[in-house]
Amino acid sequence: MTNTKTNYLFFTGKGGVGKTSLACATAVEMVDAGKVVLLVSTDPASNLKDVLESPVDENIKAIKGTNNLFAINIDPENSAEEYRNRVTQPLEGVASKGEIKKVREDLSGACTTEIASFDEFSRFVSGETEGTEFDVIVFDTAPTGHTLRLLELPAAWSSFTEENPEGASCLGPTSALKSGKERYHTVVNRLRDGSLTSFYIVARADKASLKEASRTSNELKELGMGNQQLYINGVFKAIDKQDSLANEIEAKGSEQLKSIPGNLNELPIRTFPLLPYNILGIDKLRSLFNPDLQKSISESTVAQTNTPHQELTGIEKLAEELCENQQHGLIMTMGKGGVGKTIAASAIAVLLAKKGHEVLLTTTDPAAHIQDFIQQLGELPATLQVERIDPKVETQRYTEKVLEHKGQGQSEEAKKLILEDLKSPCTEEVAVFHAFSKAISMAKRKFVIMDTAPTGHTLLLLDTAGSYHRDIMRNNMNAGRLRTPYMSLQDQELSKIILVSLPETTPMREAGSLQDDLKRAGIKPYAWLINQSLTLLSSITDPLLKSRASAEAEVINTIKTSYSEKTFGIPFIADTRLLPTLLGNKEKV
The missing domain is CATH 3.40.50.300 (P-loop containing nucleotide triphosphate hydrolases)
Structure with a gap:
């Protein structure tokens, strides 16, 4: 190096x-x-x-x-x-x-x-x-x-x-x-x-x-x-070969490493x-x-390892609370990149749909891994709809709409100038926000579960919502009758923000920082969801896993005492079919 x-x-x-x-x-x-x-x-x-x-x-x-x-x-x-x-x-x-x-x-x-x-x-x-x-x-x-x-x-x-x-x-x-x-x-x-x-x-x-x-x-x-x-x-390499979870984790990793995409295999x-x-x-x-x-x-x-077992309410109970006395609403999973927002959003959407609710599962994440999880299920509940807010598609759609509106009656040269202006990198942000606003409006009729992008991107998206809100309120004489997307996000009855974190110090602090930013914007998170927790499992014997579990305990206690009034958990799952296993093992949390 x-x-x-x-x-x-x-x-x-x-x-x-x-x-x-x-x-x-x-x-x-x-x-x-x-x-x-x-x-x-x-x-x-x-x-x-x-x-x-x-x-x-x-x-x-x-x-x-x-x-x-x-x-x-x-x-x-x-x-x-x-x-x-x-x-x-x-x-x-x-x-x-x-x-x-x-x-x-x-x-x-x-x-x-x-x-x-x-x-x-x-x-x-x-x-x-x-x-x-x-x-x-x-x-x-x-x-x-x-x-x-x-x-x-x-x-x-x-x-x-x-x-x-x-x-x-x-x-x-x-x-x-x-x-x-x-x-x-x-x-x-x-x-x-x-x-x-x-x-x-x-x-x-x-x-x-x-x-x-x-x-x-x-x-x-x-x-x-x-x-x-x-x-x-x-x-991961298992130390205790008698620990079935450790063996599963090692086997899963080895299997994935054998199927590295071809273009990556060409790299050092x-x-x-x-x-x-x-x-x-x-x-x-x-x-x-x-x-x-x-x-x-x-x-x-x-x-120095000591592994106290933790008890956290599972994701099925979270889904029950989210639809208690409600037939619609916006549910957004937020947090640091890689903490499990997508699996959380997917599981909540399926659980609500299985209860008979109309559900739209969507994402604003450019990486969009929702489909990877949903495909693991095979047959989906009839009331579940899955889509993606694709930045490139939305940008093209928005560009065509603006060009049609502003270019009407204009010369070809004038239309060319409008199109050049739309090459601005800002256009994508505006286009995605329009799709985001549409999804929020649908939450008045059904449950809309939104898997958001990693923290920084999410904040930029919400900043756009705030900017739009200020612009509407400043320029509209009847602003008192309007309900902007930003106001919808501040409505705790309509919108529920789930902060997702791993049981590690840095993701916890990231989620805590996001929570502070949201609160300054008048948006209060509904609950925290701790993903992939080893301490929720009682049968670990591998020294490395026990050590990781021990480190989790302090983080989970800090979240429960200092960050959130409501804290839920998802146990560590080694199975590659993550979503079916989570939904099938919900009672074991």
Whole structure:
């Protein structure tokens, strides 16, 4: 690893696969080898400070316990606010306060956040950071959909700024960007240069994760970013061969590794074992690339293991509560990427449909794994409808609708200009929001179960809803009679938010942070659902699994006492047919 020839290292993959741990461990190893390293997070839901056990914010800071390791977290909201200030500053003294306020409102949506974050991100690749000279810059990127979008932005905006020199309504004047097209061309060229940039695609030894990694690899190659390696994290090896669950987990992982998608098999592959401890702090980060240190920490952790059994109410009881005295409503599963939002949404939808309710199961997640789970069931309840809000399809539909409306009676040249404006990256956000709004309106007639994207994406989506809400309330004389999607999300009778977490420290903190953000927006979560918990099982004998279960107990108690009044649980399931097994074993929780 320390012999890498590139200056820029990107870690990407499905949420929850261990990108942050591997990115941080790589940075620590390089520093130990004498390099000066900067670690950058471009994830709206970053947890660098938890993993490094050191303060990390929007300014470059030295990391405690190391020499020459620095880190920064690009805060999307701060970046967006700075961008809005740069757009509106030239208007001071020229436009009225009302007009300036209108401009700020127009720039309050998700697209502005994306563009502003990229504007910050690009300066690290273009070499324009102030202060310390870095040998290597390691990027702990956001979950896959967000990352690909981020990496597509250089090419999109290099052409967009050329074709639209005056800017666009969603973006504001391009002069408000910290740099122009030259930087974007530089960034694109460096990302595509295999001698400068490497991409580490991180996955787990499971079908959904490897499928996502395969898609990521292909999309990166289509963008001209072909210098890739595959890291498979958390590979489990049973210690106690008498433990049936341990054997099942190992067998499942081995089976999945034998069927790695063909395009991934062409890449250099490295595997990392599942460890009995959480990778938090510099010493444990060092252990990821140091088998001797791994063994030492593992033996110490296992020796101190105590595995108290936990009792949590199961997902069937959660489904019963959600439909108690109700025939309709919006139910959204939210949380960090990879925690199990999709399986939770799928199980709740099937359980409600089996009770005879009309149910729509849908997703706003670009990765969309709902179909993978639903297909495991074979025959579906007659009252269950499954669909996906496909960003590309919705964008095309929205583009055609706008072109038809605005282009009516216009010349061909005028229509061409409208179409050029719709090439803006903002269009996708707006299009997805329109579909999202439609799904919310259906919740007044049936149960709508929405599997949302990973945390950062979800917040951007809700921010769009809030922006739309403010715009409606500001511009409509009869606003008092209107019910916007944002108001529907705030209605606790209509909308129930289920926060999904794994029984681990970082996902718990991520969900807690999301809960705080939702509460500030006037949206109170209904309950927490703890997924894949080993402590709900009483027959574990494998030392590694017992150690992981022991670590879970404290997290679950913290969730129950500090985060949520209602807490439900899903036991750890090793079966590859996850949804049928969960629904069949519901009484065992």
